[in-house]
Amino acid sequence: MSPEAPMSSMIPVAKRQVIADGTARPHGSAAGAPHFPLTATKRAAKPACVPTRFGRLRARWLEVGEPALAVFHWEIRAFFLRPAAWVMLLTASLVAGWCFAWLVTLLARGGGASLRTVDDPIVQFLGPNLFLVGLCTLFVPVLTMNSIADERRRGTWELLLTSRVSVGQVLAGKFAALWCALLAALAPWPYFLAVLRVWNGKTRILWGFIPWFDGSGVPFDSGSACGGILGLSVMAATCVALGLFCSSLCRRPASAALLTFVAMTVLLAISFLPRVLDVWGFAREQTDWIETLSCWGQLERLCRGTLRPREFVAQLSFCGTLLWLTAWVARRVDDEIKIDLGRDEVKPTRRTPRRWKSLIALVLALGLANSAARLLPEQVDLTHKRAFTLAPQTQNLLTSLADPVEITILAPREPKTAADRAFAQAAVMFRDLVDLYRQVQPSLVVREWDPRTSADARRLLQLYPDVTTPCVVVRQGHGENSRHEVLHARDLAEVRIARGERPPVVEFFGEQALTAALARLTSGRKQMVVYVLTGHGELSLDDDEPASRQGLGVLAAQWRELDIELRSLDLRAAQHVPVDADLVLLAGGEQPFATDEVAALSRYWAHGGKGLVLCELNYDPQIGGPAGSALESVLADYGLLAGTDRVIMPGVTGSIEAAAPGLPAAGDHPLVRSLSPASVLLYECRSVRSLTQVSHTALRVTPILVSHPAPQAWADGDFSPGVEPEPGGERDLPGPVAMAQAVERRKGDLAQPVLVVVGDAEFISNRSLSQPSGRSGSSFALACLNWLRGRKDLLGDIPPRRNEGYLLPGTPEEQRGLVWKPTLLLSALIVSAGTMVWLSRRGS
């Protein structure tokens, strides 16, 4: 340019903005800038237009959004132009690959089924693990140290703040850019998770040269994975805001990095503080508020699949406060730059802070947001299997709780025995469950005492001699008027180990147990009357001998504890079932029923009565086979047939066992769902078959207990003396054989329970219930009783929480490929992109 050339001549006329007075100036130039005469008077004569709504919005955006966006683009561009940024991204991808290798190793071992979602390997991979925490603690200082401190050092901060941009806009742009940069560094974690979901390490070649996926990967709960990604984003935002704040305090990048590192360490320490305080004996209620401050704790909870809106908003408020403080501190530091002028000192002038308005606005906004968050549910369940959502009946029960209820976990802090360890595992998830209960009903009192060291625990054990530790005691009321329920480990959870292609499974039915216990405690002692048939050799109520196979005294004692009154009923004398009978129990019997008795029973059941029929197999030596009970016709009316056979299941040695385990049948029948997954041991059990030609279409027959499938088990109909039972006989029925069936009478959409028929009665005898395995039998009988009684809350009609382990397919070689191939691909992409950027800038 010639020095003599006037500056106005360099502005092209065609690009000038028309203004109302018939002159033009460059768009965006100041109002007082010189105007250049238009060459075309036609344009000058154009009337001024009233700006449209869109025009006003656009102008507002140009004023407010565009500068922040410009800072964002500039920072992002600056980040990706630095070779150090690509080294950082490469390091992050390698660390994530290492973490992924650890995850794949865990999955390859067949682990994964855990009582707690927090112990889930996928949750641990995406959550605050050593790799992720270490990476963030080191990366955030490096990433944010240049943001403000380096701008000050280079003198560009002054240039930036004297442009048409406010500190807030600069910080918004910088924050967004650094946040995106940190998210880019954390992106390998979701990337590897996606790889795990879609690919199992097997590769095939398409058209001879394109490698492609072959076979899908490991399915996992995408809800908690999405929660984890959300948690990573929030955690990254918090870290970046913290880094920006530290950078605003310093004038040297190294100081800023050091300060940020210390702050990140403090943040990490805050996350660990509740655990430390827990060890020191602080109650969880006292340390809960610390959890709110911890971004790592928030990440952990989101990875598990729970979003707590209050904590989430509090975390965002923390970010917002840090950003506001950053803006405030940045200007304070700028204002207090000291220059040695070598002059006499004067008394400093105290100035009134001018940020009150923004502070009040911030406080109001945060207060409003946090108040609004309190209107939201305390916890939002992000998981697909609704692992953190209580069943509706539980919620109804909890909201209707009027009297205070105490839940006391009596377990040693350091488990020593196998029972202690089993309970400790179940208690881990039980504590999470109780937290959910307390979110619905805060008045629930939860205590945890060590029975070996706590005097309170000893007092409780003296008060309730029937309680054996480790257990959970649910208590309502105080002193002698109090009532209690006891839950043991077997009531809470069951772990099934992996078998072949089946992954390990953990089933937690603590909600069933606890809700049922609460319902029993709070529903009052409504007496139930059960008539036990006698006169045909049935199990006797009067027989309390623990070793007796003919006694029902043990079960009767248990049921009486639950306010169930058992009365004997001899139909030969009574002729009919009493009207106050809630249920008729037929427990075995050797002699057939008379016609009148059968008619009385039939009448009773036909008019809404209910029955628990336990059919014994009676071998009659005279006929050389099972004898009939005369109830066959009644059962047939309800679509059932008690088979003249017995369920056989050879033992491990091949010998024929007298007992065969009955497993809960598949399906979603309320009674089945309420059953413990533990098998019920039935002795010489008859098959209970469903008749296909049921005339009464209003009935529904559902198998409740079934045997193992063939060839492990079958129903053998051959009673020839001296002949070993063999499967495949003419009268045999291959497994799985129904060993118990439930019958409901349908009335419109309603289904009313009528009968439960089991092919064995001995499982509730004194002898069986006195054995360790007898617990499953009594639970089963009680579940049937409650179902027939129509008390779904007592049943605990709540599905168990099932945590299935992961089964990583493929050979070890393919599993190794699952790790190194995606890692190599990602690293190669980063290196290529970084090299291209470097080469493109090198020429300058």
Place this chain on the structure above:
Amino acid sequence: MSIVVRDLRRDFGALRAVDGVSFDLSSGAIIGLIGPNGSGKSTILRMLATFLRPSAGQIFIGGHDAVRDPAGVRRLIGYLPEELPAYSDARVDEFLEFRARLKGIARKVRRMEIDRCLAACDLVAVRRRLLGKLSQGYRRRAGLADALLTSPPVLLLDEPTIGLDPLQVRQTREVLRAASAHATILLSTHLLPEAQAVCDRVLMVVKGKLVSDVKLHQLEPDGSFEITVRAPQAECVARLRAVVGAQAVEVVRGDAEWVTLQIRGTSEAAREQVVRFCVARDWGVRELRTIENDLESHFVRVTLGLHKEAA
């Protein structure tokens, strides 16, 4: 675009960097802010540019209060800070693109505006070079190009020519002269010839106080001169006062033989008359020297006067 500063004060902790500075600047002029190092020039510019808040006093630029409405002021100013733009990994045009976006220049005309400023500052040849690899002079010109974006009506330039070679200094002066046609330019410098060459008016700041506000055309030579003659001092002074007036003659120094007199505010004819008078009296004239009334002498005079006052 006018700049009005009233009783401006700025404290850095216990130090008062600017103390009660007031001035009015009208539009279309180049005003120099001169003073020794550490006198508070940059602080005044920083306050005018809204980077620093004044401890007291008022600043109005184009009617906008720099304290209450800094955004309004920023829309009117182009600012070149003393520190050079140090985005070392950015190219020149990338830097200007970023700055243009910050200044709200619409995308349609942004490229044209950048080209204009690049051409104005003779940066076209290095527009694709990284700022970090440019010389100090080029980087300062890049900063100047940034200040010129949007043709602001007020330009605040802190040492705009420092680090430039003579040719670049000359070009920069031309740019500033061209810009002064439509903008008020306030530049700070400690190079007095620079201020003399480009400014219409000079504000002199010493120890944070405005000690002089002069228009350069007032500093033209006024015919004062010094004459050294061999004559008795008392007689010489008395007779010359009779010739040119009693107030115009002052003794600068004198001894038994020679006396040096300063004769102020006289015409060329008076000078000739004095010489003729001396020759006629047979007083030997050893030296006759015109007293220059330039900025430097003004600066020295003012600062010496301040020192004398302080003493």
